[in-house]
């Protein structure tokens with residue numbers, strides 16, 4: 001693989017926030033984009049039913065087409081909505097289950113912070129939230145009070161996986177939205193890029209996910225971007241050694257150090273997590289790990305550790321297998337802590353605000 005030297009595109013936007021995207025293989029400039037700082041009482045037929053593929057077949061048979069029209073348009077207008085929404089789905093499911101708790105806005109005048117305000121959610125992009133707002137409002141206009149935000153998020157994440165070139169898998173529906181969203185519930189539930197593999201394995205296990213699921217789901221890092229702060233330690237002072245992480249390819253190290261200088265790095269600079277094909281949902285992510293081209297320590301750790309290396313090698317060699325396993329793992333993640341029925345949940349009118357059914 002040939003790596004060209006990095007360039008330093010800089011764009012100034014009319015808005016105060018801007019992104020610089022630097023890949024080591026090509027230079028991509030992102031259009032200006034804001035950074036995230038972040039039902040009616042129609043009786044749902046069979047409100048307590050188990051989740052199923054046909055859940056809305058009578059109450060809103062066109063729900064997937066409706067969401068699909070929004071995700072398709074978003075993908076054209078702002079492709080970053082793809083990784084943004086997939087990550088949003090993950091961060092939702094890992095805190096209080098897949099119940100759209102991540103979508104709730106703080107009430108004006110209310111001091112208590114909601115999930116999206118938590119430190120570990122600071123990098124969730126606005127585009128993910130906006131996609132769900134648009135999809136929900138279209139769905140509400142056709143099937144008022146029927147479809148949960150949690151189901152819309154699940155469908156949208158699947159759509160974006162497929163739109164970016166990944167597998168199309170069916171999703172079960174029937175989640176209700178959560179009645180609770182507090183920042184204090186987030187801590188400890190969202191993995192960190194410098195978490196040890198032991199910690200990651202334990203955390204995923206508490207969500208009912210196996211080591212295989214974890215490695216497979218990490219394959220979502222085949223698209224999307226990360227800010228310098230998440231990998232800076234690897235570039236200059238790995239585990240307090242004052243040296244770079246030996247598991248960073250020297251060419252990648254050089255490139256990343258230029259994008260993210262040790263002192264005075266720009267908090268808006270982002271780098272692709274999959275350094276080879278950041279816009280394509282493929283299995284290149286796993287091959288990169290083998291070549292020491294993983295961006296986050298938590299990515300590279302999957303190759304370094306003997307418990308996960310065989311899975312990385314297998315998925316890196318077999319795109320079909322990765323696609324099949326990814327769909328299955330997303331379904332599994334999508335059933336974490338699901339709430340059913342109005343005793344435990346709600347169907348919101350607007351995904352950012354509690355209340356509805």
Ligand code: HEM
Pocket residue numbers: 082083084086087090123124125191192193194195200214217218220221223224225226227228230273296298
């Ligand atoms: C295994 C533990 C994981 C860790 C430690 C981790 C950590 C991170 C970090 C630090 C970022 C960069 C955020 C930023 O700087 O803006 C990121 C991005 C991303 N993560 Fe993960 N992640 C993990 C698992 C997952 C899973 C399971 C999924 C989904 C199935 C996922 C989907 C994504 C996506 C799509 C992005 C790109 C977001 C964007 O470009 O806006 N991650 N992750």
Ligand SMILES: [Ca+2]
Pocket residue numbers: 091092093094095096097098099100101102178
């Ligand atoms: Ca949640």
Ligand SMILES: [Ca+2]
Pocket residue numbers: 221222223274276277278279280281282283284285
């Ligand atoms: Ca890729």
